[in-house]
Amino acid sequence: MEAPxxxxxxxxxxxxxxxxxxxxxxxxxxxxxxxxxxRVTRDRVIAEDITQEVFLVFWxxxxxxxxxxxxxxxxxxxxxHRRAVDHVRAEERRRVSALGPRLYEPEPARLEDNVxxxxxxxxxxxxxxxxxxxxxxxxxxxxxxxxxxxxVGEELGVPEGTAKSRIRLALRRLADAxxxxxx
Amino acid sequence: xxxxxxxxxxxxxxDPAVPxxxxxxxxxxxxxxxxxxxAPTAPWAEPYAGRVAAMDALLASAVEDDWSRVIVEGWxxxxxxxxxxxxxxxxxxxxxxxVLGPAIGANDSLGRTADVQNYxxxxxxxxxxxxxxxxxxALCRHLADLDPGTAANLDGLDAPVxxxxxxxxxxTWVHADDAARTGGLRLPDPIPExxxxxxxxxxxxxxxxxxxxxxxxxxRTLLLTLTGPGGGEWHxxxxxxxxxxxxxxxxxxxxADVVGFxxxxxxxxxxxxxxxxxxxxxxxxxxxxxxxxxxSGP
Numbered sequence: 001m002e003a004p005x006x007x008x009x010x011x012x013x014x015x016x017x018x019x020x021x022x023x024x025x026x027x028x029x030x031x032x033x034x035x036x037x038x039r040v041t042r043d044r045v046i047a048e049d050i051t052q053e054v055f056l057v058f059w060x061x062x063x064x065x066x067x068x069x070x071x072x073x074x075x076x077x078x079x080x081h082r083r084a085v086d087h088v089r090a091e092e093r094r095r096v097s098a099l100g101p102r103l104y105e106p107e108p109a110r111l112e113d114n115v116x117x118x119x120x121x122x123x124x125x126x127x128x129x130x131x132x133x134x135x136x137x138x139x140x141x142x143x144x145x146x147x148x149x150x151x152v153g154e155e156l157g158v159p160e161g162t163a164k165s166r167i168r169l170a171l172r173r174l175a176d177a178x179x180x181x182x183x
Numbered sequence: 184x185x186x187x188x189x190x191x192x193x194x195x196x197x198d199p200a201v202p203x204x205x206x207x208x209x210x211x212x213x214x215x216x217x218x219x220x221x222a223p224t225a226p227w228a229e230p231y232a233g234r235v236a237a238m239d240a241l242l243a244s245a246v247e248d249d250w251s252r253v254i255v256e257g258w259x260x261x262x263x264x265x266x267x268x269x270x271x272x273x274x275x276x277x278x279x280x281x282v283l284g285p286a287i288g289a290n291d292s293l294g295r296t297a298d299v300q301n302y303x304x305x306x307x308x309x310x311x312x313x314x315x316x317x318x319x320x321a322l323c324r325h326l327a328d329l330d331p332g333t334a335a336n337l338d339g340l341d342a343p344v345x346x347x348x349x350x351x352x353x354x355t356w357v358h359a360d361d362a363a364r365t366g367g368l369r370l371p372d373p374i375p376e377x378x379x380x381x382x383x384x385x386x387x388x389x390x391x392x393x394x395x396x397x398x399x400x401x402x403r404t405l406l407l408t409l410t411g412p413g414g415g416e417w418h419x420x421x422x423x424x425x426x427x428x429x430x431x432x433x434x435x436x437x438x439a440d441v442v443g444f445x446x447x448x449x450x451x452x453x454x455x456x457x458x459x460x461x462x463x464x465x466x467x468x469x470x471x472x473x474x475x476x477x478x479s480g481p
Contacts, residue, residue, distance in 0.1 A: 012371045017221030017236025022214055026207055032192065035200030048202045052210055059214040062240055063368050077192055115188040124191050143186040168197065174190070175198030 003067035010072065014062045022059050029073055030055070033080045036115070039178070040084035050087070054080045077115045085117065127177040135170035142167050218243065219316070222323035227331045227345045230377035231352035235319040238267075238359040241370060242312045245362075250308035255361045256481050261308045262300050263358055266481065268315040269299040270337070270354065271322055274347050277335045280325030283318045292338050293481065319355075349384040356381070357449035357479075372442055378413025382441050385448040386417040388478060389471055392448070394423055396474035401425060403464075405471060406433035409441035421471070435463040437471065447472070450479025 003011075013021030033054050037047035054076050058065065065075045116124065128139055134156075141147045141155055142163075153163035214220075221229070221236040242264065250261045258266060272282045273295050285302040289295050303311040331345035340347075356373065363370040372378065386407050393400050400421025407417040420427060421434075439447075439459035446452050454472045461468040 008371070009374065012374050015237045015240055015371050016233035016373060016377070017219070017240070018233070019211060019214065019220045023207065023211060026210055030206065031199040031201055032196050034202050035195045035198065036192075038200050039195075044203060047200075048206060051202065052206055052213065055210055056213055056217055060217045061244060063244060063363075063370065066369060067371070068369075073192060074188070077188075116185075116191055120191075121185070121187045124187050124194075128190070139190065143190045146186070171190075171194045171197040174194040178191075178194065179198065 002069075003071045007072040008067045011062065011065060011067055014059060022055065025058065025072065025076075026055050029076055032073065033076055036077055036080050037084045040081065041087055046087055047084075050080055050083045053083060074115065081115050081117075123178065124174070127174050130177065131170055131173060135166055135173065138163055138166040139170045139174075219320075222320040224323035224327050225329065225331065227380070228323055228326040228348050230373060230380055231348045231355065232319075232323045233373055233377050234352050234355040234359060235316065235323070237370065237373070238355055238362075239312070239316055241359055241363055241366075241368065244368070245308070245366065247308075249366055252365055254365050255358065258300075260362055260365075261303060261311050263362065264308075264311050264315045265300040265303040266296045267355060267358060268303075268311075268318045269295040271315070271318045271351060272299065274335060274337050274344075274351060275318065275322045275325065277337060277347075278325065278329060278333060278344050281321045283321060284314055296481065346384055346387075349381055352377070353381050353384070353445060353449055357446065357451055360446075360451070372412070375413035378441055378445070379415060381445055382409055382413060382415070383417070385445050386419050388448060389419055389475065390421050390423045390425070392474045392477040393421060393471065395477040398470055398474060400467075400471075403434045403467060404431070405467075406436040406463075407444075408436070408438040409444050410438065411441045414441035421467075433463065435461065435465070435468040435471065437461055437468050447475045448479065450476040452476075 010021050010025055014025070030051055034047055034051045037050040037054075038044060041047050041050070057079060058076060065072065128136060131139065137156060138152055141152045142149070147155065149164045149167070150160045152167070153160040156163060158166075218240065219236070221232040224232045242260075245260060251259050254260050254263050256263075256266075268284060270292055272284060272287070273290060273292065274280075276282045276287055276290070285298050287295070288298055303314065306314070326344070326348065329344060331343060333344045334341060335344040335347045336342075337347050337350075360370050373381070386409075389405065389407075390400055401423075402425065403421045404425075405417075405419040405421055407419055409415060409417070418433065437459050439457070443452060443458065447454065447457055454475060457472055459468075459472065
C-alpha cells in the first residue's frame with residue numbers, strides 16, 4: 001500500500017530539515033507507537049525510551065523510509081516493534097544467564113520485519129473471531145476483504161454511517177480484548 | 184502490510200496509551216543534537232536551506248565506499264560536496280557573508296572548486312561534509328537579514344541575491360539527486376512551496392538560455408504550464424530585454440511536469456526526449472526546450 005499524500009508531505013518536510021514536521025509526526029503517532037511498545041515490553045519507562053528512539057531514528061535517517069512501500073504509520077510501528085522485541089529478548093537472555101547453567105535453549109532470535117510477530121497476529125485474528133457477528137462481519141469485509149465503508153454497508157444492507165460506526169466499535173472492542181489478554 | 188497488521192494498528196489507535204509525561208520537548212532537543220535542522224534564514228532562502236538539509240541527510244547515510252565513488256563530472260562524492268561548498272562560498276563572499284575553507288584566490292566557480300577540492304582532499308569525507316554544511320548555514324544565517332533584491336555576483340553574472348540563492352537551491356537539489364541515484368536511494372522532492380520559486384527562476388532563465396545558445400527570442404512569448412505540486416502557469420517574454428508580463432496571445436505553449444522542467448534546466452534531461460506537450464509555434468517550442476540546459480554545468 002502506498003503512503004497517502006499527508007505522509008509524503010510530512011516525509012518531504014522532515015527530509016528538508018523541518019523540525020515542526022517532526023513535531024507533527026509525533027503528535028499524530030506517538031500514542032500509537034507508545035501503546036505498541038508498551039504492549040510488547042510491559043514497561044512504561046522502556047516503552048517511553050523506545051518511543052523517543054523511533055522518532056529520533058526517523059528524523060536522523062529519513063531516507064530509510066520509502067513512501068512508495070507503505071504508510072509512515074506502518075514504518076514507525078515496524079521500527080517500534082523490532083526494538084521492543086529486541087528489548088524483551090535481551091531481558092530474557094539476561095534472566096536466563098542469571099539463572100546460571102542454561103536450563104533450556106531459548107528460541108533462536110529471529111528478527112521479523114513486521115508490526116506483529118506470528119503469535120501476536122494469531123491473537124488478533126482470534127479476537128476478531130470472538131466479536132459479535134455484526135461487528136465481525138464488518139471488520140472482515142473492511143480489512144480482510146479490502147472493502148470501503150460504503151461497500152461494507154452495501155454488503156451488509158446498512159447505511160454507510162452504520163458500517164463505519166460498527167467498525168469503530170469493533171476496533172475498540174478489539175483493543176479492549178487485546179489489552180485484557182495482557183493483564 | 185498485512186490486513187491483520189493494519190487492523191491491529193487501527194485498534195491500538197482507538198485505545199490511546201499516553202506516556203506519563205510528554206516526551207515532545209525532549210524529543211525535539213534530542214533531534215537537534217542528532218541531525219541539524221534546516222538553518223534559520225529569510226523566507227525566500229528557505230528552499231535552499233531545505234535542499235542543504237536534504238543533502239546532509241543523504242550524506243549522513245553515506246558509508247566509506249560511497250565517498251570515493253564518482254558521481255558526476257568525474258568527481259567523487261567528497262569532491263562534489265567540496266564543489267558545492269566552493270560555489271556557496273563565492274556567493275557568500277559576494278554578499279559579505281563569512282567565507283570558510285581556504286582563503287579566496289580564484290573567484291570563478293571552476294577555479295574556486297579546484298582550490299576547495301585540493302583543500303578538502305587532505306581532510307576526511309566527514310570533515311568535508313561538516314565544512315560544506317557550515318558554509319551553507321553561515322550563508323543562510325547571513326541571508327536572514329538581507330534584502331532579497333541585494334545585488335550579488337557569481338561567475339560574472341549580476342543578479343539579485345534571491346535569484347542566486349535559488350540557483351544554489353537548484354544545483355544542490357540536482358547534485359543531491361545525482362548522489363542519491365548513485366547510491367540507489369530515492370530522494371523525495373522538495374515541498375511544493377520550495378519547488379514553485381525554483382521553477383519560477385527556471386522559467387525566467389529561458390530568454391538567457393536561448394540567447395546563450397545564439398537564439399534571440401525578442402518580441403516572442405511563451406505560455407509555460409508546469410504540472411504537479413509546486414507548478415503553475417508562466418507567461419514568459421523570450422527576449423532578455425523584453426518587459427515582463429506582456430499581454431496578448433503567446434507564440435508557443437509548453438506543458439510539462441514541474442520537477443522534470445527544473446531538471447531540464449539543471450542539465451539532467453535530454454531535451455529531445457523530454458516529455459512535454461507543445462502547441463503553437465512548434466519550432467519555437469523545440470528551440471526553447473533544446474536550449475534550456477545551456478546554463479547547466481558544474
